Amino acid sequence: MSNGFDDRKARAAGWFRELRDRIVTAFEGLEDSHGGSGTPGRFEVTPTSRADGGGGLMSVMRGGRVFEKVGVNVSEVHGTLGERAQRAMAARGVPGMDSDPRFWASGISLVAHMVNPHSPAVHMNTRMFWTPHAWWFGGGSDLNPCIEYPEDTAAFHAVLKAACDGHNPEYYPRFKAWADEYFFVPHRGRARGVGGIFFDDLNTGDWEADFAFTQSVGSAFLPAFLPVTEARRHAPWTEADRETQLIHRGLYAEYNLVYDRGTKFGLETGHDANAVLMSLPPLARWP
Template identity: 55%
Template sequence: MTNPPPHEALKPEASAWFATLRDRICASLEELEQMAGPNPGRFVRTAWDRPGGGGGEMSVLRGQLFEKAGVNISVVKGTFTAEFAAKIPGTEAGAAFWAAGISLVIHPRSPKVPAVHMNTRMIVTAKGWFGGGGDLTPMQPGTPQATQDAALFHAAYKAACDKHDPGYYEKFKKWCDEYFFLPHRGEPRGAGGIFYDYLDSGDIAADFAFTRDVGEAFLAAYPEIVRARMHEGFTPEEREAQLVRRGRYVEFNLLYDRGTTFGLKTGGNTEAILMSMPPEVKWP
């Protein structure tokens, strides 16, 4: 009996990891909500099925600390369109795919607490690879607090990268800086982080271990940043600036984000895909 390829054998473990990570992140955010006051928000979970195969679960919290926090998981399979398959590795002999992952976007109510994005995923065609990363978006860029928060966030991801390859951090940080950039405005979306895709080193167990550590780095860094800022007061002017800055988030996700494109091109759940949109936003 022939053993399945390593990436095929890893599918159940990877799917389980993304679900477990979702549970831990949601629990951490709910704990922070409870620290913020007497009426904490809680995550509401909504399952969805994909007509072409698979599905996922959306978890959304609307609370006093987190104006909107969404943490989604999915496991989907099907066939890429010919146009989209041409851009994906391993589709030369066929356009079938399998994909699993976690994606989150958090929009805090206070402009003193930065917004954040993180996702990790495993995709299988004739090949198997991992991708993902995390990036921080301070609502008051250039302030000492924003600089401190970015330093903590980057330190956590550098530690995760250095654990696996001394070249990962600089490579993936540069990729993040180039990817999360708004060409039409000539500015970065935020303070960056790391971004990687098509990670297939030839050792899929090592690539999966790194991807798990990317999730662990988020759990190590972001709740600490929130705890340090959540009780700081803010002015109406700072709130107004936050809403305008959120507009940059909307522009990037609708114009350039790979995850948005992948989800829409593969028949994903539209509400889950657009979960990243902030609940309130302004343009000057």
């Protein structure tokens, strides 16, 4: 399994970095075009590292005109999984973890928390994971409004559905249902947002096809999210709207700290804690 995958690893990591560059450029363009008071936001870029091997780039914008906080991280890490991570992988059906726990992983992860309460927060990630015995892709995107507009939800999902349908008509209903289940907050008895798509452990046996699908999911993000942001970023809002936004962010923080698989994996494998916890909102409130 290890032979012949170096080129594929490089291609995947390079594509995640290219997607990061596209998104950063688009988001800074939104800041420039927004107008009003204040200086347009810009990303602060910080290299990250993992003690056992590899690292990445953490790109965070704070206090912008449109984005109160947004992070776009890319990483490429490798090493040996610890016992807890090995058990988790074995439980997911990954073979050979007890005999050879080496791994390699690369991906992009994005979370945006908006200034305007009418403009929804959003999450997106895509990734590739490799061990000497298996490989797979995962990722998805989901919308997290504190004040929902059904037309925004429908538009966001329509773009994701089109991206899925271009590869397999079964993907969208399957991965939408997976997102609805995955992004549910059990202790609150509700979803953290209005969903999207989520997939993991994707290995059809055709690496090229699975990589192409993962690229489509990542490329669909800006067409899905930017029109919703354009529609809401200038909407007038009240202090009551802000309170609703901050309470919803509390729900988002609870989910990411308690349930999110990526957060757990990043912390357990020793990646930069600031990068792992980039998804947390700048301010939140609890009722």
